[in-house]
Amino acid sequence: MSEQTAQEGTAGIRRVVVVGAGMAGVQTAVALRERGFAGEVTVIGAEPHQPYDRPPLSKAVLLGKAEDSAFDLDFDALGVDLRLGCEVLGARPADHELDTEAGPVPYDVLVLATGAEPVTLPGTEGVPGVHLLRTLDDAERLRPVLARQHDIVVVGAGWIGAEFATAAREAGCAVTVVEAADRPLAGVLPAEVAAPMTRWYTDSGAELRTGARVERVE
Ligand SMILES: Cc1cc2nc3c(=O)[nH]c(=O)nc-3n(C[C@H](O)[C@H](O)[C@H](O)COP(=O)(O)OP(=O)(O)OC[C@H]3O[C@@H](n4cnc5c(N)ncnc54)[C@H](O)[C@@H]3O)c2cc1C
Structure with a gap:
């Protein structure tokens, strides 16, 4: 999409809110800026960590060869309002508002980039010695x-x-x-x-x- 088309396509949109600060959510915010969107971009993620890539979790991070796998991005420089450790509890589309742990958040356009959850086995939640690998x-x-x-x-x-x-x-x-x-x-x-x-x-x-x-x- 050309920059001109991107700007025409977003005419009248002031606030984009992305739920989920994984690869999809973060790349959405980056792409909006790269394509010239000048309005507010907010990314809300439930996890407290700087947004990170998951593939190294089952490789370098797991083996202690890397401490983390945070994306090499400057969210301030991108003008992206990053809100971490904040779970979105629901949306009220008629009001164009989200409910979050930290209060309501208004949006013009809402992007759901909430990813996937691992399949758990019944009876294993919280049992010592049983682990998931996702985060x-x-x-x-x-x-x-x-x-x-x-x-x-x-x-x-x-x-x-x-x-x-x-x-x-x-x-x-x-x-x-x-x-x-x-x-x-x-x-x-x-x-x-x-x-x-x-x-x-x-x-x-x-x-x-x-x-x-x-x-x-x-
Ligand atoms: C251990 C591991 C290794 C992998 N290795 C590879 C690989 O080698 N190659 C490959 O191609 N893929 C790999 N993948 C898969 C890849 O990481 C996923 O495809 C990718 O993470 C999907 O990104 P996503 O942004 O769609 O979702 P996610 O990464 O799941 O991100 C979604 C985010 O949304 C947040 N969220 C969900 N609900 C809410 C809410 N209500 N409020 C706020 N935030 C919320 C979640 O906390 C999460 O951080 C791997 C995955 C794992 C777990």
Whole structure:
């Protein structure tokens, strides 16, 4: 889109509010500025950390080779009002207003960039020794687990399961990966493409059990 078109397209819009300070939310704010939008841009994120990229969480951050993976962006220079540690509780479209933990926030245009949540297993919430891997806080909690070289069971042989299993093996943990489907990456890749990836597990010394849906955790 040309700058002229972008400006014409946003005529009359003064305030854009983006909910979610992940990759999608942050890139929305950057793109608005790059395309010449001169109105107010507010990005609201529930997490307290500077906006960060998640891929290093299952690699360098997990293994302690990087402290964090914050985006290299100057939000002040971009003129973006970044509000962190603030959960958006709901929207009132008729009023063009959001309700947040810190009070109402008006908008002309609202962008929902609230991302995804990991699938949890019933009965595991808050149980010691059971972890999710989605956020920077999760990766920081898992780092000492790897350092203590525990025996680890990974549920899910998708991309993140594979990366975590490899990192845990590298840290010296015994690793078993359980996967409900009959092969790794079944949800995202055809069998012939995913077949060689089964070797990742053997090569790293992790045990992969397919067709093994978790029924319960005791
Ligand atoms: C460990 C890990 C490794 C990954 N590795 C790769 C990789 O190697 N390559 C790759 O392509 N992808 C990878 N991904 C996936 C990639 O990180 C995601 O596709 C990407 O994070 C999606 O960005 P997003 O902005 O849409 O959502 P998210 O990153 O989920 O960001 C959404 C944000 O919105 C916030 N939010 C949600 N609800 C509210 C609310 N009500 N109020 C305020 N804020 C709210 C959340 O707190 C969150 O910070 C990985 C993901 C993980 C977890």
